[in-house]
Amino acid sequence: MIRAAGHACYRPVWLTKMSRALSQRCLVQDKQPTLPFKPTKRAGRLTRGLRRNGRRLAKMFLFLASIVLFVLAIGLMKEGASNLTPLIRDSFRLDSPWRSLGFGWLFAYLIMSGSPVAAVALTFLDTGLLTPLSTFTMITGSRFGATFIVLLIGFIYVLRGRSRTASMTMGLLALMVTATTHLVALPIGIILLQQGWMDALRMSSDGAVGSILALTIKPLTAFAAANLPAWAIFVTGLGLIMLSFNLFDRCLPQMTLRESHLGATARLVYRPWVMFLLGAGVTLISMSVSISLGILVPLSARGFIRRENVIPYIMGANVTTFVDTVLAALLMDNALAFTVVMAEMVSMTIVSALVLILVYRPYEQTMLTSVEWCVKSNRNLTFFALLILLIPIVLIML
């Protein structure tokens, strides 16, 4: 039984534990380190220096580990996907771009991340399971599903009795901006691919990278191929890619901006293109939309972020979110995969630029009004949740 915000509510124990675990994962924590003894001044400085260097070394190690795991994961997924192709072709029938759109969408829901699904799409392209067009739509679907994690966290807070508006607004805004811009970019990207206008943008990893991969990764993938069934190789690759993103997340500095100058500047109203570039830049560096959107959390110094700044920031993040997918395409040594990903980036850039230049104010109003409608009542929110769940299912069944 769920009551209105502010009242005691009944919830199952498993839900409480899961929500706490998820909220710990997604919220920035400001933990103060504690020492087991009372140090002298010099000893304290030395200890702090050692701890700082130790933390830096640990982060460097995590970064290297995440890169190695990422490369290994791509290799394993390629190996596994090549043998799984007949099974997936018969089970899911991804021959239609609409079905692959729905598949990528649901898959991203399942694993609560878009980048691994995009990498999977490229491996399917590499094995011939997907056409370039279906790969394009599957990657697009992965973007729709990727914002689900932000919504889910908000929804769990609603179940815990928090304000619906406070909990859901950011997630809904991220989802709506992503969905609307990708929907408009979809036909543009399809035209770019079908007309061959992106054919000039083909790139693959050069001989040096290939040689390094042959020496380091290929023996591991060969070992896995010899000892594991195809589905296990694929699943292992998928798990490793998620682990690599997780490790990469831990490498990034903790942002504690409670009342810093940066927190204060977050309250100013910036020009839309400035926030667009900021969102693109932060996502380019972090290679994760969940990080670049999650960083809005510590930036809300008093707990608030200005409406005027959020939407262009999300739009920028949606352009450079494909950087890790570009890397995956290069590692696969598949020039066509690179072209498909570039078609995504180019189409999103075109749509974002057109919106920002020509129709930004009406677009901004529409997005904010839509979000307000969704959070107005439980019925509206439920309707919206059902919609984003049913649409990918319907697409798969087309």
Place this chain on the structure above:
Amino acid sequence: MQMLVATGGARHSTQALWIASELAAPNTEVTILTVIRTGRETARGRTIAEEARTFWLPDHGHVTTKVRTGKPAEAIVQEAASGGYDLLVIGERSPHRLRTRLVGSVVAHVAAHAPCPVLIAKGVRSPAHRILICDSGGGSPSVITLFGHYPWAMRWAENGEVTVLHVMSQITAAPGVRGEQLRADATDLMKVHSPEGELLADDRTHLHDYGIDATVKVRHGLVREEVLAEADAGGYGLIVIGAHRRSGWQSFLLSDLAQQIISHADRSVLLLR
């Protein structure tokens, strides 16, 4: 009080003249400025200026006319800077939005560079009956302090109804943050002593010290949209905003909300500095 009224003879300038004549006190010294592009238009410029003079009744203070040559925006700003005026009044034609964005407008340039308060006159002829003062909480001194600095502004407020508006544009990014303040009205915010509530309470106290009994309001949403919506809903004739003059990286990176309000409002806007 010294008032500079810029006119080009067009319909929007006529509207500005009507409004300026309504707002001017009997002892106001009015200078009517017409800017012409070249010397060949001198006769036309003088005609426009003399026609504008007729808007002022003989007992309405001293009226002089001036004709300057050059680019209108720059000439108006130069005259405002050299003449020591208390208020500059200018009309605005309905802007072609894309053209204004690409080329810029005279009003935009004047609003950005004039050294004195600027009244962009449009809409009703007697705008000072209901005044909406928009306080963002930023800028030093505050818009209320600036408003109280000008006796002519206080005279308008004494004869009309004054409302102070603060727009909260924030949304939460953290699920754990209390969201009640995002829907609260001014009374609730003042009760809980939130920063916005404190701002509005201070504004009301300051205006009360000036002898003005003001209403305070809070709206939630996009700043520009909410200011314009409140002005429309409340039937205000005059919107008062502060000019946050920015330089360097700030002018490059930050949005100019004052300019957006000026270009989208269908009623008079007073830009204080």
